[in-house]
Amino acid sequence: MGKATQDLRKEHDAILHVLNITDKIISSEAEETKKLQFGKELVYFLKTFADKCHHGKEENNLFKELINNGMPNEGGPIGVMLKEHQEGREHLALMNQAVEAVDFTNFKINASNYSYLLRNHIEKENNVLFVMADRLLDETKQDELFEKFEQHEENVIGHGVHEELHSMIHKWSEEFEMH
Numbered sequence: 001m002g003k004a005t006q007d008l009r010k011e012h013d014a015i016l017h018v019l020n021i022t023d024k025i026i027s028s029e030a031e032e033t034k035k036l037q038f039g040k041e042l043v044y045f046l047k048t049f050a051d052k053c054h055h056g057k058e059e060n061n062l063f064k065e066l067i068n069n070g071m072p073n074e075g076g077p078i079g080v081m082l083k084e085h086q087e088g089r090e091h092l093a094l095m096n097q098a099v100e101a102v103d104f105t106n107f108k109i110n111a112s113n114y115s116y117l118l119r120n121h122i123e124k125e126n127n128v129l130f131v132m133a134d135r136l137l138d139e140t141k142q143d144e145l146f147e148k149f150e151q152h153e154e155n156v157i158g159h160g161v162h163e164e165l166h167s168m169i170h171k172w173s174e175e176f177e178m179h
């Protein structure tokens with residue numbers, strides 16, 4: 001497994017962890033105001049980490065490198081992945097709207113849709129796309145990509161925000177007693 005795909009798999013694990021927390025919180029007995037506050041923080045987390053940081057690395061670096069190495073741009077797995085990233089953004093926008101409208105029922109529906117979409121998406125990347133990437137890209141190319149990922153992460157979130165995102169996960173687990 002190359003350095004770049006390994007980095008993305010690690011981020012998948014972090015996203016899946018947050019989706020597990022999300023599924024538990026939205027179906028918990030906690031007060032709706034508390035769950036909506038979580039919703040607001042979750043939207044921020046997903047926009048920053050899952051979309052800007054993670055999907056950004058895939059779209060701006062990995063997918064481009066795969067296309068340069070002969071993978072089709074449209075009609076193949078990359079086209080499907082791009083479409084799903086877009087669908088994720090639409091679900092996120094609806095989650096955000098629901099939080100702003102203080103509408104927990106709608107938040108719950110859209111958060112479940114997001115969670116379902118992303119779980120399937122991650123499974124496809126882990127089991128299909130990244131396996132193809134590991135076959136197509138040699139170690140040097142994977143190392144170069146990893147360098148670009150680090151640069152992207154620095155530009156998009158930086159160290160301070162990285163810490164903030166970590167402490168959010170910790171706070172949610174404490175607040176909703178998930179140990």
Ligand SMILES: [Fe+2]
Nearest residue numbers: 055058081125
């Ligand atoms: Fe993706």
Ligand SMILES: [Fe+2]
Nearest residue numbers: 008058122125
């Ligand atoms: Fe991904």
